[in-house]
Amino acid sequence: MSAPARRWRLVLGAPAEDGLGGLSDAADVAMDRALSALYNADEQTPSEKRAGGLGGSAPRVARWLGDIRGYFPSTVVEIMQRDAVERLNLTELLLEPELLEAVEPDVHLVGTLLSLNRVMPETTRASARSVVEKVVREIERRIAARTVTAVSGALNRAARVTRPRLRDIDWDRTIRSNLAHYLPEYRTVVPQRLIGYGRRARAVRRDVVLAIDQSGSMASSVVYASVFGAVLASMRALRTSLVVFDTAVVDLTEQLTDPVDVLFGTQLGGGTDINRAIAYCQQLITRPDDTLFVLISDLYEGGIRTEMLRRIGAMKESGVQVLMLLALSDDGAPAYDHDNAAALAGLGVPAFACTPDRFPDLLAVALDRGDVHAWANANAGRS
Incomplete structure (x- = not known):
């Protein structure tokens, strides 16, 4: 043959x-x-x-x-x-x-195990945890270093310094300010003064609130978001909160030291009340101008839709940077509520999916209050 x-x-x-x-x-x-x-x-x-x-x-x-x-x-x-x-x-x-x-082990199997978490016999729990931990550690290895680099390297472009590190030099401004020192014979500028970007201080500068829809269709997103949450929580420049929700809301911030504990604190499946989750997250926001709110949901709302949209609008009006992800996974184009996505876009909050590999770059843009919409358009097909 x-x-x-x-x-x-x-x-x-x-x-x-x-x-x-x-x-x-x-x-x-x-x-x-x-x-x-x-x-x-x-x-x-x-x-x-x-x-x-x-x-x-x-x-x-x-x-x-x-x-x-x-x-x-x-x-x-x-x-x-x-x-x-x-x-x-x-x-x-x-x-x-x-x-x-x-x-x-893979991320989809982890989602299946988490959906069975409440009915899993004790004889199986240790084996299940071992499977989940193996997948989580592999995801951490894949994304942790890049996330820390992208976020900690986000530059405060409003601040300028005259003794910058090499990688922080603003070459455009440096050349413009040193044009008087142009040497024709060498066809180059010899800078007498360097101008660079100032980096963010090591104190807490931004608050990040992650709200994750734990309905069954969002299983992969829950796994990745939990790992990202743990990575962000390890950074002193950020104060990170993690909330998961279906028709109830659970604050898992205290478990962020270990993403495996976070995942076993979730309950995949059930309905969805996005409005209730946003209402809880609003209580966590004490510095609107310095807060990034990330909602990860397919937007199929089982709660009060008008209230959900009103709360998002109010949050944005108060100065909060709002980021709406329909999925955080490698699973391709997600299913989502198109009407709610369009309503959010009308409020100036575009909703789109993002892969785990692109999420660190998106975080850096959002934390610097960059144009998230432009980033999404530029990365269409890759994120």
């Missing part, structure tokens, strides 16, 4: 065998069996499902997970795991410790 025919046979499954031929290699047969157990389970008879499917016991699922990790790259394994949870109703099996030890 040619390589293209083999690939199509694996893609199309057993029904394509008459036209493409059978699989002869033992590894291909095993790979086909693993794919069929997931994607052709609805075509099997009850007895075949018991023999070849994923149902029956956690050890069998664990073996299947081990098989696919051997056959496919990690990116494909993550997709197959998500499909297995959705197509074969494996939610209850995720509560088994032996299954968790076989799973390839």
Whole structure:
């Protein structure tokens, strides 16, 4: 069998065998069996499902997970795991410790585990926490240093210094102020006085309030936002608060020293009352002109819509920098309430999604009170 025919046979499954031929290699047969157990389970008879499917016991699922990790790259394994949870109703099996030890951890699995947090038996909780911690530490490794650099390096361009560090020199102003020292023979300016940007003082200069919608559709955003919250809380120049909400509001600021504790303090799923969450966050704002409020939500409001919009408008009018994210994840274009997004845009608060890799740059722009709307337009398709 040619390589293209083999690939199509694996893609199309057993029904394509008459036209493409059978699989002869033992590894291909095993790979086909693993794919069929997931994607052709609805075509099997009850007895075949018991023999070849994923149902029956956690050890069998664990073996299947081990098989696919051997056959496919990690990116494909993550997709197959998500499909297995959705197509074969494996939610209850995720509560088994032996299954968790076989799973390839990713942010979507963390979301699934967090949604099961309240019903998870104690025998599984340690394994689940280990899976969550592994994913969280990997996200921290990926974004922490860049976030600290972007935020701490945000320059206060209103302040100028005459003995700047090399990376803080304002070359345009420096050259303009030293044009009298131009040397024609060298075709260059020899600056007698350097002008640079002043950096923010190490004291608390800005307050950041993160409000995260913990409805089931926002699972990935909750994971990433919790890690970002913990990173921001570690910076002395910022005072960071973290609030999660569905129809109730929970302040998790005290747990920000460990994002794993934050995540296990969430309750994914349920309804959404954005207005109630904003009302609580308004109580946390004591310095409007020095506060950045970040709302991460798909805007499907179950509370009082008019009050929600009124509160956002009042917050912005008081001087608060308001940032509205429809999603903070790598999951592609999010589903969201278009009417509410349009209403917020009418208030001067554009709503858009952002990937975790772009979020540090967005934070730096927002903390410097830059044009967030312009940043979003410039980064359309990348954020």
